[in-house]
Amino acid sequence: MYYPHGNGVAQAFNKKLYNILKKVVSQSKRNWHEKMEEALWAYRTTYRTPTQITTYSLVYGVEAVLPLEVQIPSLRVVVNEGITTEEVVHLRLQELDSLDKQRLNAQQRLECYQSRTTKSYNKKVRQRSYQVGDMVLAVRRPIVMNKKGNKFVSKWDGPYVVVEAYTSDSYIVVDQDKLKVGSINGRS
Incomplete structure (x- = not known):
């Protein structure tokens, strides 16, 4: 999406x-x-x-x-x-x-x-690839920039830990409490 x-x-x-x-x-x-x-x-x-x-x-x-x-x-x-x-x-x-x-x-x-x-x-574009165990940040979706009071809110979520890496630049990540967050796209 x-x-x-x-x-x-x-x-x-x-x-x-x-x-x-x-x-x-x-x-x-x-x-x-x-x-x-x-x-x-x-x-x-x-x-x-x-x-x-x-x-x-x-x-x-x-x-x-x-x-x-x-x-x-x-x-x-x-x-x-x-x-x-x-x-x-x-x-x-x-x-x-x-x-x-x-x-x-x-x-x-x-x-x-x-x-x-x-x-x-x-x-x-700088190509990046991540390995299992790497810590990453993910873009917060959807990015809402025009809301009052959210001007200084970070655009990033995380950190997350990569638990699975696929060849199509997709990754399965978990948060620091080891709760599965889901798959993220590494290209966007």
Whole structure:
């Protein structure tokens, strides 16, 4: 549950959506659910650096026509108004044919981006491993930083003694009274 690498994509999306909602919600912050559609539209039509394309175009094979482009006709809207239905169908089929290639390119760019990000992150990480009998501290979960009166409370629990160590950086720990605390993840 507290292993961020396990659901990183979902966490990244939620963080981005939260930041967008903060910008579109009024001062009361009680109507956030009413602004969800706008926030999702903004997310889906915004260029993503990792894929170098919008998520909307990855789904539909074409960039979204923004409401402003309809009110004040853009070149793209004007050009599409002058073509026949048969030409529209032909163009749409071409767009859909190129969609698989766009998705593959986006996937490759995303993998390269993730590789660079992981490499950059791993430069800063100090790998640690613990043996049976080592004393360790564990991060207190959940970390609550905004509560009044908890400003000086430690972020760490323990010390604990490692009683079992697994190859996946998981450890079974007990407290000083030899009461089993449970398993902890050594990576987070």
